[in-house]
Amino acid sequence: MTAEMNGTGDLVLDHVSYQPGPLLLDDVSVTFAAGRVTALSGPSGSGKTTLLSIAGGLVAPSTGAATYDGRATWQGDGDPPPEIAFVLQVYGLVPILSARENVAIALRARGTSWTDASDRAEAALARFDIADLGDRQVEELSGGQLQRVACARGLVVGAPVLLADEPTSELDQGNVSVVLDALRAEAERGCVVVIATHDPAIVELADHHVAIDEGRIT
Structure with missing residues (x-):
């Protein structure tokens, strides 16, 4: 695989809230470090996908800021910056x-x-x-x-930030290992890797664990 990284900074959410109607994220501050696999866990409806969407620049926060390498990830149009790649839960x-x-x-x-x-x-x-x-x-x-x-589509671009939303939910154990090995390899080359998951086994294998419930980091 090619390495196309242009930065090795951290992905930071600073006092981020999101309230398009109901309050979906409530004053979230968290740092996702480069070179580490972070598991983001929480029950359905806890705010995991919303957090990834704001972190990756798909959605603008109501308050606060999401930045990568010191630059805002929200670019005003709902497209992520080129430094960020997604693996979407709905495949896309x-x-x-x-x-x-x-x-x-x-x-x-x-x-x-x-x-x-x-x-x-x-x-x-x-x-x-x-x-x-x-x-x-x-x-x-x-x-x-x-x-x-x-x-494969998320990893092929060689982006320095990879946000994966439930990337193993449909897989048997053998293929879970294949995916996790690939994500681990991305972190080892210096990427920020965040995996939203319900799976305690993935939480156990991650370098860092962030738990969210009802829109707040717990």
């Missing part, structure tokens, strides 16, 4: 594209040629043991296969 894949094309378009959006993007997408799929599924349309894939394609 394009139904009319193949698995390989879904991974390649993440690189195309960053200016990579189609040939290079396709080759790197193939390698990313192989990293998750699904290179043989590259030509399959996403509607032909199982939930676990979709999840691994989403992981």
Whole structure:
């Protein structure tokens, strides 16, 4: 995999609240350190996905600030900055594209040629043991296969921040290990890696644990 990191700073939320109507995050301050895997745990509805969305620049906080390497992650348009990549709980894949094309378009959006993007997408799929599924349309894939394609797309760009929302929820134990090994490797090359999870085994394997409930760090 290529290393495209342009920064090795921390991802910081400073007194962040989010209240689009109901209060979803309440004065959250937390630092996600570079080079470490942080598990973000909490029950459904606790605010994990909202926290990741604000941390990654998808949503503007109502108060406070989210910064990476000292710069605000919210850019005003709901697109994350190029330093941040997501593995989404809902996959976010394009139904009319193949698995390989879904991974390649993440690189195309960053200016990579189609040939290079396709080759790197193939390698990313192989990293998750699904290179043989590259030509399959996403509607032909199982939930676990979709999840691994989403992981390949998140990691292929080599971003210095990787935010993964329940990336192993559809996987058997063998494939959980494959995904966690890949995420660990990203941290070892200096990335900020945050995994939102319900799985106590992932919490146990992480370098750092942040728990959230009812929009507050506990």
